[in-house]
Amino acid sequence: MREEIIEKLNEVKAHITKIEELNKLSALAYWDMKISMPKKALEQRSNTLGYLAGEIFKLSTGKEVKGFLDYFMPKLDQLSQTNRAMIKKLKKEYDETKKIPEKTYKEYTIAKSLSEAAWEEAKEKNDFKIFEPHLEKMINFNVEFAKYYGYEENVYDALLNRYEEGMTVKKLDEIFGELKEGILDLLKYIEASNKNINRDFLHDKFKIKKQKKLSKYLLELIKFDGEAGILGETTHPFTLDLGNKDVRITTHYHEDDLLSNIFSIIHEGGHGLYEQHISDELIGTGLEHGASMGIHESQSRFYENIIGRSEEFLKIILPYIKKEFSGFKKVKLKEFYEAVNYVKPSLIRTEADELTYSLHIIIRYEIEKKLINKEIEVKDLPRIWNEKYMEYLGVKAKSDSEGILQDMHWSAGDFGYFPSYALGNIYAGQFLNQILKDNELAITELENGDLSYIDNWLKDKIHKYGARYTPEELIKNVTGEDISTKYFLRYLDDKYKKIYTPL
Template sequence: MKPAEAYRWLLDYSTTTSLHRSMKSLLNWDQRTYLPKGGHSHRAQQVAAITALLHGRATDPEFAEMLAKVEASQIPGGPLSDEAVNLREWRRNYDRATRIPEALAVELAKAASQGELAWQSARRENDWKGFLPYLNQIISLKRQEAAALSTGGEEIYNALIENFEPGENAGSIRVLFDKLADAAFELLEKIEAGPRKPDPTALQGDSPASVQKTFIMEIIARLGYDLGAGRIDRSAHPFTSKIGPGDVRITTRFDPNSFVMALFSSIHETGHALYEQGLPAEHWGTPRGRPISMAIHESQSRMWENMAAKSPGFWKHFYPLARKQFPWLNKIDIDKFLFALNEVRPSLIRTEADEVTYNLHIIMRFKLERMLIGGELEPEDLPEAWNTWMERYLRLLPPDYSNGVMQDVHWPAGAIGYFPSYALGNMYAAQFYAKAEEKLGNLQEMFEAGEFAPFLGWFRQNVHSQGSRHLPRNLVKAATGEDLNADYLIAHLKRKYGRLYEL
């Protein structure tokens, strides 16, 4: 077979694999939304079966043969050509997949499915004892996966980070995180000593779920989310799922006493969905048409949630609509609402944390999962370690497991190595936002006028359409002209909260 024919074979093979991956995505979406309890066991078997199929395709010797044939030809061209990008990612994924035995891949998929389902009920019932066996199994399997993926003398946790962040490692991440933590502690101290205090009751009032959903759907559509190619449902933990081209779904959860939680979790997920809907459709089914990393993904969600949707310009535009849907807001001045919306206060729950303290939640999880995978910490000792770091970083002690060590779905679902992506995403977001404003002009004036298309357009051009063309750190340099720099996020936080709190 000639190299050109082999490349065509690889494209077809990749597209078929992506169709199978879409089926798995649909199973996972259903599991987290509508699956009845009686279907849990069978669903775990379904997920395990399709995982075995996907692992077999990912490690197929014929795929390796075709890949090697094309790599040795002139087809790749320049390093950023579509062909070169596909070959780079196919090679990386193949080399990693072949290091993991199929039995381990299947066991991991089954354990992650069972672990997430167990977590849903265990968290609701504050049942750490019942949850621990599932967590023990996941940690044991993830240690095996990390060891299998590791290529040298480096710590095995790096291999799990690589699942989500190509090119990153714990050492380089720690340098950035130490800088973020120091800045957060310093700013938090100034805020707590400052003269101004927001009134959190400004965010509370009767908020029927049906009204919230109508309000949310109007806002996210205005931001650019194509509801004709997506939908919004309820789930225990909000998430985004791309089933395939033309089908990118988000979920949220509602609080009847305030629309704020549902709105901002929905805008967060909309950021993810906008990225997925903006990927180059002509490359669907190949690496060139996929997101490059979860930190880049999180940069989109965190940027829309915090930098755009919690800004004065955004609310000068949408506050009249909010008052129409929630009449109790007519008694709340917009400045009072904005101050309460951006309150800085250490909290137990990561997803409810403000911008200043959020990274501290991530950094402590990074430290804990690094110790878990490295064998310095065992799952049964995790609650004590969790509480120690919560007191050290946030000066809070969880009253129970549900609001402490069991609050996140990531570990029981097997997503160990994911947490660093959130804080990395915050850094990418601040840098992207600053460069978008340099290019477009005053973003607050645009938001106040309800003009979100130019802002989204900058990301469509510089981030979304790039797919996996660049590795994450190369993407930020291509889009902004600079290497990743934590100073953009630190400057954003100091400027925003210095103004709000009159520091």
């Protein structure tokens, strides 16, 4: 019996390894498309990506997997923690893919590409009407999918669960409610403070060549392994893993903006470190990825904001920046710190400051939850969007392009994804609290220029486990608590009250 299980486990792993190989090839084909591929190859490349998606679908939903699941599901308690997680993940993917009738999925694939194209056109022409019918379809497909996936309380839970296992509307309403309240309170404080922050030195020309050198410096500083990853350049920065020895991140360069590259590098670097630190032991289990979108985002945001925008970290990098960019010559650390953490409610999510960012997400969450529950209508979206932006952030989009049309997620049918970004902030706050419990000087000592402690802590407590734990299990294992907004809010409060209290 024992021997039979071992043999079967090897078969499962061999099967998962095939799926992972195809996933890697798909990631590689995507990377190449964004970085190198000549223009005219687009159609052919789409065929290749389609071919791979089809093969992955077949391998993930075939009889073989069903056989594995039939065999192992009744025996879960006989398996090691890792093997159990492997089987559960295989089942989750099998269910999610298999439950949707092939015909429906094909229709969805076609509708999705039309929707994405319509969104692009609508954004360009600043005309929500063009996108409206497609968005409607994307919502309907997702409502249908949610029913196939199954849920207990709220139809939207089924979608949330794909990106953040165990997350529900009930929990999110509570968590995001607290978060919103805390941030809005703090915003009021900041707005009342009348503190003047100098950002003049940020309006300068920063040579791309020097920015590229800076990127390398930053990646080395945060301990991104340059022999197990590479840096590329794309309009929208992203991270892609082709295994823990081949993690690829991108950044963008704007001559008139130094901060954008710096914090893209640190953000994507945070995602990248997660992938690089995943244990070799998980290779071939399907668990050699992050635990969830929210946990992944917690790592990028931890690096970007909690580390990257800390006074201690800025103290490390300021001398380097001064040396390379003459406009920074007279900038004092305090000035730099304040400029980097300048808070100003704005329209565009991806350009938001650390504090108001979560409000952008909460707006999207509130809207998509209602869309999926059919509580609001698509045609009313521009109005609803604008009302919420006015209410929470006090800003008004001049056009749909910078309002309801700004993000591509919904056009691609990705409902349930947005919350991950704010969950990342919340988790990051909890991890910070735990790090400081373990070593109260962990952040203070950063100013010595060595990120080893942070690097090892995250690696040992989070990264190396990959997807072995669900986000719920992981946060409990690491901090002893369930998800809680307390620590992130306290961090924000401490930080921004200090900055925005006039001396």
